[in-house]
Amino acid sequence: MNNRDNDTADDNALYADPEVYDILHEPGTAAELRGLERAALLCLNGKNQRWIEPACGSGRLVRLVAGRGRFCAGFDLSRAMIRYAKRAAEAEGVADRAEFFVGDMRNFGRRKDLAAYDVAVNPINSIRHLATDAAMLDHLRAVRRALRPGGVYVVGLSLCAFGMEEETEDVWRGRRGRTSVTQVIQYLPPRAGSRVERAVSHLTVRTPNGERHLDSAYDLRGYNLAQWERLIGRSAMRLGAVADSMGRPVEPTEPGYFLFVLC
Numbered sequence: 001m002n003n004r005d006n007d008t009a010d011d012n013a014l015y016a017d018p019e020v021y022d023i024l025h026e027p028g029t030a031a032e033l034r035g036l037e038r039a040a041l042l043c044l045n046g047k048n049q050r051w052i053e054p055a056c057g058s059g060r061l062v063r064l065v066a067g068r069g070r071f072c073a074g075f076d077l078s079r080a081m082i083r084y085a086k087r088a089a090e091a092e093g094v095a096d097r098a099e100f101f102v103g104d105m106r107n108f109g110r111r112k113d114l115a116a117y118d119v120a121v122n123p124i125n126s127i128r129h130l131a132t133d134a135a136m137l138d139h140l141r142a143v144r145r146a147l148r149p150g151g152v153y154v155v156g157l158s159l160c161a162f163g164m165e166e167e168t169e170d171v172w173r174g175r176r177g178r179t180s181v182t183q184v185i186q187y188l189p190p191r192a193g194s195r196v197e198r199a200v201s202h203l204t205v206r207t208p209n210g211e212r213h214l215d216s217a218y219d220l221r222g223y224n225l226a227q228w229e230r231l232i233g234r235s236a237m238r239l240g241a242v243a244d245s246m247g248r249p250v251e252p253t254e255p256g257y258f259l260f261v262l263c
């Protein structure tokens with residue numbers, strides 16, 4: 001629980017402690033996966049056997065996909081996350097179908113990743129860690145290369161309503177054994193003229209040995225619908241469908257979280 005060797009650019013205590021991250025995000029993972037898969041099937045053409053998750057964090061989704069009999073690869077900028085994900089996959093008996101590697105969304109892709117995957121998924125706004133159009137276009141080019149023809153990329157992204165959003169706060173809770181984690185996270189919408197949303201997180205970790213607190217903050221790049229669609233239009237992929245978090249086709253609105261199915 002004290003592995004602090006995070007090497008992401010963010011000052012982000014949440015990502016620096018993979019087990020805390022995993023405890024917090026595990027609840028609801030099965031429902032999330034159902035939504036991602038239903039969304040993928042809106043556009044997927046052909047087989048559905050090999051998945052990949054860019055920015056996979058602790059590998060909670062990768063391990064679940066593998067546990068259900070498919071192959072799934074995952075990569076992340078954080079060595080600590082990847083180390084944790086590998087250990088957890090071994091402990092859960094899914095290591096033969098789950099592969100993890102350290103990589104950057106912007107330029108990932110080993111030789112064996114070329115046209116190797118049917119489905120790529122990237123939920124809960126991780127793609128918004130990419131800070132520029134150029135980085136996003138590089139990323140979408142790398143994903144296109146990793147997908148076989150007919151494969152799809154499901155991106156979970158919250159659209160911004162610039163200038164109209166108030167500061168908001170969420171509280172998340174998770175428990176594993178005798179460890180409980182609570183996260184209070186505030187989202188500070190972009191200031192006028194900016195596209196940078198700030199997330200400020202306060203974590204409380206309680207174990208039988210006591211309580212500790214981890215504070216961190218990180219930035220996410222904001223997109224309204226027009227900006228997002230324009231960028232996809234310039235990319236190596238096209239927008240095939242939009243779904244809600246349960247995978248049902250919807251019309252996207254601002255603000256709101258949607259699954260964008262790129263093909």
Ligand SMILES: C[S@@+](CC[C@H](N)C(=O)[O-])C[C@H]1O[C@@H](n2cnc3c(N)ncnc32)[C@H](O)[C@@H]1O
Pocket residue numbers: 008015025053054055056057058059060061075076077078081103104105106122123124126129130
């Ligand atoms: C919110 S977590 C999401 C993890 C996982 N996708 C999930 O749903 O649980 C975001 C992750 O993005 C990773 N990350 C940030 N920038 C990245 C980049 N350029 N390339 C790869 N991973 C990155 C962080 O290290 C972190 O693990």
